[in-house]
Amino acid sequence: MTKPTPPIVSGALPVLGHAAEFQRNRPDLIRRGFVEHGGVFSLKLANQNVAVVIGPDHQKKFFMETDGRLSIQEPYTFLKAMFGEVLFLAPHDKYLQQRPLVQELFKREKMLHYVNVMQEVVQKWLDSLGDSGEIDITSEIGVLVQEVAGNCFLGPEVHQAIGREFWDLYADLGKALDPLLPPNLPLPKFYKRDKAKARMTEILRPIIAERRANPDKYNDFLQDIINKEGNDGQPVDEEMVRNLLLGLMFAGHETTAGQAAWTLIFLLKHPDYLQKVLAEIEEVAPAGVHIDPKRMVQLDHIAWAVHEIERLRPSADMLMRVVKEDIEFGDYLIPAGWLVQVAQEIGHKLPDQFAEPERFDPLRFSPDRAEDKQHRFNLFGFGGGTHKCTGMNFANNEMIIITALMLRQFELELVTQDTQILRGLGANKPTKTIVRYRRRELAPAEPELAAAAGD
Numbered sequence: 001m002t003k004p005t006p007p008i009v010s011g012a013l014p015v016l017g018h019a020a021e022f023q024r025n026r027p028d029l030i031r032r033g034f035v036e037h038g039g040v041f042s043l044k045l046a047n048q049n050v051a052v053v054i055g056p057d058h059q060k061k062f063f064m065e066t067d068g069r070l071s072i073q074e075p076y077t078f079l080k081a082m083f084g085e086v087l088f089l090a091p092h093d094k095y096l097q098q099r100p101l102v103q104e105l106f107k108r109e110k111m112l113h114y115v116n117v118m119q120e121v122v123q124k125w126l127d128s129l130g131d132s133g134e135i136d137i138t139s140e141i142g143v144l145v146q147e148v149a150g151n152c153f154l155g156p157e158v159h160q161a162i163g164r165e166f167w168d169l170y171a172d173l174g175k176a177l178d179p180l181l182p183p184n185l186p187l188p189k190f191y192k193r194d195k196a197k198a199r200m201t202e203i204l205r206p207i208i209a210e211r212r213a214n215p216d217k218y219n220d221f222l223q224d225i226i227n228k229e230g231n232d233g234q235p236v237d238e239e240m241v242r243n244l245l246l247g248l249m250f251a252g253h254e255t256t257a258g259q260a261a262w263t264l265i266f267l268l269k270h271p272d273y274l275q276k277v278l279a280e281i282e283e284v285a286p287a288g289v290h291i292d293p294k295r296m297v298q299l300d301h302i303a304w305a306v307h308e309i310e311r312l313r314p315s316a317d318m319l320m321r322v323v324k325e326d327i328e329f330g331d332y333l334i335p336a337g338w339l340v341q342v343a344q345e346i347g348h349k350l351p352d353q354f355a356e357p358e359r360f361d362p363l364r365f366s367p368d369r370a371e372d373k374q375h376r377f378n379l380f381g382f383g384g385g386t387h388k389c390t391g392m393n394f395a396n397n398e399m400i401i402i403t404a405l406m407l408r409q410f411e412l413e414l415v416t417q418d419t420q421i422l423r424g425l426g427a428n429k430p431t432k433t434i435v436r437y438r439r440r441e442l443a444p445a446e447p448e449l450a451a452a453a454g455d
């Protein structure tokens, strides 16, 4: 007998269904569906049926299915107007060609270099802060992460020459994100997007040409993409270089900035745990000491805090696929044409997976508790399966570096006490949060850091 389609969550309005509530407060809507019906239920966004699946086994199925059955490309089609056919926005055969190329950009020796660049950039920012003051940690870290991305991906020379203009143009691309409207409507935001893309092409064209002529002169992401060959043995063409660069920056910068800011905010809200972090920094990587890979892996308490933020404040709070062939989840059948989604903010808080799931408790990731190890798919802030985030280690390392360097040089105090989650079309982030800072007296002069980086 054919299984039924998933039961619908309460509160659907005529015509709109749950669309208005979904836009206003999707976590509450999804939480309600879970309470009413358990791990598989449905919503209606106008005339689009959406199945929501929650729980590690359903999450596993969602991530492990083939693109042929659950398409990742289709729900994100609106991104193509910005980035073209790149990564999972490309047809599957093209995606399979691009994926190893992108994975290679993040291999271990590259990462060691990026971690050094991260430290230089973060240190430069800390030096610019003076001895004391107040900052909005959300926007400051947003700019800092742009600086890191600019220096690692474009390289310091290019970033210095075009960095600010590049990010302004990039903002125009972001403002044109629109999953509903056809991307070619004659609207000012789409016109601005196309103008920004044209200007970026104009800026990057001579840079790419110069890089092609000097394949050994630079050590950055841009050069690595340019030096690569596709499966056909031909160099990656200019448009693809540009799209990969933009696509990776999009995937990586707001997501990382949001979780990095939350990590500091939560640590400041939890002084007992903060003391453990400070003691660890003092022992493993006190001020002025370069954080090499050996030290990095000893910063366990920071790493656990970073994981706990992935769980409690994921930058991506839902992931979508289009069902291409009828598929079963538990007792239900989800027909082709439906959307299916997983929801981190609910899936990360199941009490049978995480003890006291609402509590900030990074020690749950310590080896003796290892709550994330009881099921491979109970924590999925970076996705899972084929499309698991390629930049996960890059992002985690960056968040660890920002946290360690900031805390070891400054005493911090939260001025804003009621930070909320700001949800957008891209990544979630904290609302404006003022932090008061004072330079610690024992922090040595920073040239030592630069010198140590060459050890």
Ligand code: HEM
Pocket (backbone or CB within 6 Å): 072, 087, 088, 099, 102, 248, 249, 251, 252, 253, 255, 256, 257, 259, 314, 315, 316, 319, 320, 380, 381, 382, 383, 384, 386, 387, 388, 389, 390, 391, 392, 394, 395
């Ligand atoms: C805290 C920071 C980050 C978070 C929370 C995050 C989250 C995610 C998630 C959830 C996915 C899976 C999407 C899906 O299955 O629908 C993903 C994929 C991806 N991410 Fe990230 N990401 C972060 C940082 C980065 C960085 C720094 C980069 C690169 C610079 C990056 C590059 C990618 C790429 C290329 C994919 C697609 C993988 C594929 O389909 O093969 N991400 N990310």
